[in-house]
Amino acid sequence: MQALLVLLLPLGSAALIALFLRRQGTLASIISTAACAGLAAIALKLVFSNERFVASANWLEIGSLTISLGIKFDDLSALMLAIVAIVGLCVHVFSLGYMHEDGAKARYFGGLSIFMFSMLGIVFADNLFMMFIFWELVGFSSYLLINHFCDKQSAADASKKAFIANRVGDFGFILGIVWCYYAFGTVNIGELSVLAEAKFKAGEFIVAGIPLLLFCGAVGKSAQLPLHVWLPDAMEGPTPVSALIHAATMVAAGIFMLCRLEPLFAAAPAALNVVMWIGVITAVYAALCAITQSDIKKVLAYSTLSQLGYMVAAFGLGRLSETQTHEGQTNTFLLSAGAGIAMFHLMTHAFFKALMFLGSGSVIHGCHHEQNIFKMGGLSSRMKFTFVTFTLGVLAIIGFPMLSGFFSKDAILLLAFEKNFVVFGLLAFTAVLTSFYMVRMWKLVFLGKPRSDEADHAHEGGLTMTLPLLVLAILAVVGGYSFILDNGVFSNVFNDVPDGHNHHHAHNVVFATSIGVMLLGSLSAYFFYKPQPVDSLAMKSPGLFNGLSLLKSFPDDLYNYYVAKIQQRFALFVNFLEQIFVAGLLVRGLAGIVGLFGMGARALHVGSLHAYVYWFLLGTVLVWGFASGLFL
Known part of the structure; x- marks a missing residue:
């Protein structure tokens, strides 16, 4: 009943706003935020109650085909539910201040509510057909939110681009679902897990085409090459939308789907290998593109692409040991090392990237909607709270010791070190680039002197814009600590995540590498970039700058x-x-x-x-x- 209430609260909010409150923006924002606060409270109570269950009812029967609507609530669903609820509530509260003067506020908050409903449907889905229904609803709601400023041609074009790119991936996804039903006679996730795990233990393989077609859906939603082109353009939407959709939830849906179907991929090693390399290539490519961006949201967008590539690569690296099921619980699954680490990084990334997106929203709002980092500067003294919280987010993503990103990135590098040394080298190189472009952005935005009137008159937002930053900053600090892994709440997700206790030599090497690449990238950016209204890289090395710019524009x-x-x-x-x-x-x-x-x-x-x-x-x-x- 609690899970159903969590699912229906945002739907009721969206319906109420659409039917009766389209011209009453303030009331619509209050109702949408209250509904999100209610679902967050119920969701967190459900997550930490250790109650896990599966329930379903038949919805449609066509011959031998039965399509059911059901709820599968296990540790994986609980982790994703907690992420969606916390980040969703922070975005709603932040939006109260950020969208205060927007004339279409009711439409905006209605879109947030329908998106929350759609995303929660993916989290709870117990079969692939139900997941696909909510998968498409997420695409529809993201189209509405990206196109919120519909009077701007760039926003309209970006929403259409996102919609089309995702439909390309979703076409492969539905083909994979149909093939999965043909091959196994079911699309129930629990039954598929048991069947695929039995084949894995017996040393048998399934046809690689099935998981690869399913992976197409993740390629679209999680913006992996070659369907990554929609995500940077989607920054045309309001900044809180970027935090909700393009940092923590929608783009994470593809990773969640992969982990949900991990047994299918484990039984097809060739498919896992393809997944791994797509993730690695995306991570390196997006990090290179981020170096030349001047729009603060575009830097974060390419950073998101790169970190999603990290997660996909971790998933593709696969298992360290044979996965066992709980005795008497055939529908409860222990994730492999790769999938567990991918979800671990998804969790930490959701907190620190949502923090940075909302922090960029605070900067944009304070600078009167200026987004060019070369027209900012000096904000550390004018927006002190945003500066401190944003700095914590930057430190987390570059892997500063004892912050959340350090633990999850370290786990990915450790797995890569033990499984594939070439992948380890490429991901370590990506970590250098991450430190470089993040410190570059941080220095140009907050240090030096103001380089425009907008930056000179920047100001901090109100309580509704600072409180979410505080919550996310705390989570960016503590989100990776071992008690989160060892408290038993998400034990089935993180059971095979390497912690270094049994990998002394490898862990020491990876730890030294993590510290080394962080220092190399961050110090290079700090001393290379001077606070000025032009790009230092374009001045000192125009050939390299033009080459990286061409790399970014080539797919388009x-x-x-x-x-x-x-x-x-x-x-x-x-x-x-x-x-x-x-x-x-x-x-x-x-x-x-x-x-x-x-x-x-x-x-x-x-x-x-x-x-x-x-x-x-x-x-x-x-x-x-x-x-x-x-x-x-």
Whole structure:
């Protein structure tokens, strides 16, 4: 009942706002925030109650196919529920201040509520068909929120781009679901886990095409190459939307789905290998792109892409040891090392990246909606609270010791060190780039002197904008400590996460590497970049700067070329065939034949009784011939 209430509260809020409060923005914001606070309270009570259950009811039956709607609440769902609830509430509260003067505030908060409902549906789904339904609802609600400033052409284009890119991935996802049902006779997640685990233990493999098609959905939602192009453009939406959708929840849905279906991937090693390399390439590529960005939200967007690549790579690295099921609990699964670490980094990343996105929103709001980091500077003295909390987020993501990002990044590097040394090297290089571009952004925004009137007159936001920063800053600090792993609440998720106690030599090497890459990247950025209104890299090394800029724009240019030169011409060719064969031969041709018969029949109506008598006699002879068998 509590899980159902958590799911229905945001739906009720969205329905109430859409039906009755479209012109009452303040009341709509209060109702939406209150609903989110209620669901967060119930969700956290449910998470820490250690109550785990599975319940479902049939919704639709078509022959042998039965589609059910149910709730699967295990440790994995509990962890994701806690993340969505906490970050969602912080974003709602922050939005009260950030969107205070927005004329379409009711539509905005209604969109937040329907998004929360859709995301919670994915968290609770006990089968792939139900997950896909809410998967599409998440895409719809994110389209609405990205396009909130619908009078801006760039926002409209960004929302359409996000919608189309996600539909490409979702097409592969639905094909994978259908193939999964054909191969296993079920799409129930618990049953699939048991069947796939049995094959894994028996040394058998499933067809790699099934998990790879399912992975297409994660490629779209979690913005992995080559469907990553929508995420940077999605920064056209309001900044709190970026924190909710593009840092902690929607983009994390793909990682959650992978971990939910981990037994299927474990039974297809070739698929895991593909997943790993896509994650690694995305991590390196996005980190390189982030170096040249001047928009504070675009830097965080490419950082999100890179960190999602980290999670996907960790998942693809797979298992350290054979996973066991709990005795008597066939629907409860212990995640492998790779999946557990991916969820661990998802959790820590959700806190510190949501903190930085909301912190960037505070900066943008304080600087009168200026987003160019080269027009900021000196904000450490003008926005002291934002400076302190944002700095904690930066330290967390670069892996500063004892902060949350250090623990999760260290776990990923340790797993990579033991499983694939090439991947370890590439991820360590990505960590250097992460430290470099994050310290670059931090220094240009907060240190030095103001480089514009907007920065010179920057001011701190109110309580609704500072309180969420405080909550997320605390979680960014403590989110990685061992008590979170050892308190038994999420033990099935983190059971195989390496903690270093049994990997002394490897852990020492990884620890030294983590500290080394953090210092190398951060100190390089600190001493290389000077607070000035132009990019130091563009001045000192224009060739490298232009190359990195080209790297960022190349996928978009490639897609634009494909659409203009291939897809559009194919569409024109198909249109030509439609005009000739369908509209021409079939429609107009058949219409012409029918018209000729009509003209002939009309010619028989001459108005003469004698002619009609002859036709009557001819008809009688024909009927007699058929009746007597003369024409057979």
